[in-house]
Amino acid sequence: MTPAIEFIDVVKSFPDKDGGRQVVLDHVDFTIPQSKTTVIAGRSGQGKSVTLKLVLGLMRADSGTILVDGEDVTRIRGRKLEKLRTKFGVLFQGAALFDSLSVFENVALPLRERTVKREVEIREQVMTTLKQLELDGHEDKFPAQLSGGMRKRVGLARALQLGPEILLFDEPTTGLDPVMTNDIYHLFSRTQAQLGYSSVIVSHDIPKVFNLADQVIILNKGKMDVFKNPEEIQWAEKPHIKEFVRTTMGEIYQSHLVEK
Numbered sequence: 001m002t003p004a005i006e007f008i009d010v011v012k013s014f015p016d017k018d019g020g021r022q023v024v025l026d027h028v029d030f031t032i033p034q035s036k037t038t039v040i041a042g043r044s045g046q047g048k049s050v051t052l053k054l055v056l057g058l059m060r061a062d063s064g065t066i067l068v069d070g071e072d073v074t075r076i077r078g079r080k081l082e083k084l085r086t087k088f089g090v091l092f093q094g095a096a097l098f099d100s101l102s103v104f105e106n107v108a109l110p111l112r113e114r115t116v117k118r119e120v121e122i123r124e125q126v127m128t129t130l131k132q133l134e135l136d137g138h139e140d141k142f143p144a145q146l147s148g149g150m151r152k153r154v155g156l157a158r159a160l161q162l163g164p165e166i167l168l169f170d171e172p173t174t175g176l177d178p179v180m181t182n183d184i185y186h187l188f189s190r191t192q193a194q195l196g197y198s199s200v201i202v203s204h205d206i207p208k209v210f211n212l213a214d215q216v217i218i219l220n221k222g223k224m225d226v227f228k229n230p231e232e233i234q235w236a237e238k239p240h241i242k243e244f245v246r247t248t249m250g251e252i253y254q255s256h257l258v259e260k
């Protein structure tokens, strides 16, 4: 099966203040399998958000190949890139809702902008999603009237409207309490099981987020370590992974697998 996303020998750097280059991704290779959940972890400033932007073609790699469903994002522009982006649902940090639009209108927005659906169809689809995410009854509220967790769910509802093949979540639980964080992750598991999309989650909620990960990528100093199973991380020999395990999971990491 073609991977959902594939990075081959990708380099991404930015100019640094000394006239040199800060290398963020240093000849990186990895694949994101279809219909699975990949978690990208790593310390702040290691290039997690940059990786997602490269996938969407919002940023260009210096060199290398980035395939989405087998198509090279680094080589396409304009309308073709726009079309490729319709495969994605994106939930960036803060959920980025429109404050002047109601919950209903926020969720309906992609349908109004990208489809020719009639009003009755839009209403039916949006209300169905809101119900799935336990937001029915709140459709006329505005973002300022919602709790943090509700806002995230509205963001997720919006990201799902165009039936994405791939969902990208950048720190979807920032600012939420531990219970809400768990709820959001359960929700991700459930919606993914229902809808079968491939998902990439950037998260600091270690080890909590590992419960839903099929694969974990740890980004450190321009390099990526790919673990086909989150359990493997605790047995890794590399010093920086050991350090990562020690600081984020405690000396002895005991997995608390939850039912998906």
Ligand SMILES: Nc1ncnc2c1ncn2[C@@H]1O[C@H](COP(=O)(O)OP(=O)(O)OP(=O)(O)O)[C@@H](O)[C@H]1O
Binding pocket: 014, 015, 024, 042, 043, 044, 045, 046, 047, 048, 049, 050, 051
């Ligand atoms: N547009 C840009 N121009 C210059 N440097 C950038 C740009 N975008 C990101 N960087 C740099 O690339 C590095 C990686 O940034 P990125 O936002 O991907 O980090 P991150 O891993 O997502 O961190 P965090 O966990 O804090 O969100 C940082 O050093 C950042 O300053």
Ligand SMILES: [Mg+2]
Binding pocket: 048, 049, 050, 170
């Ligand atoms: Mg980031």
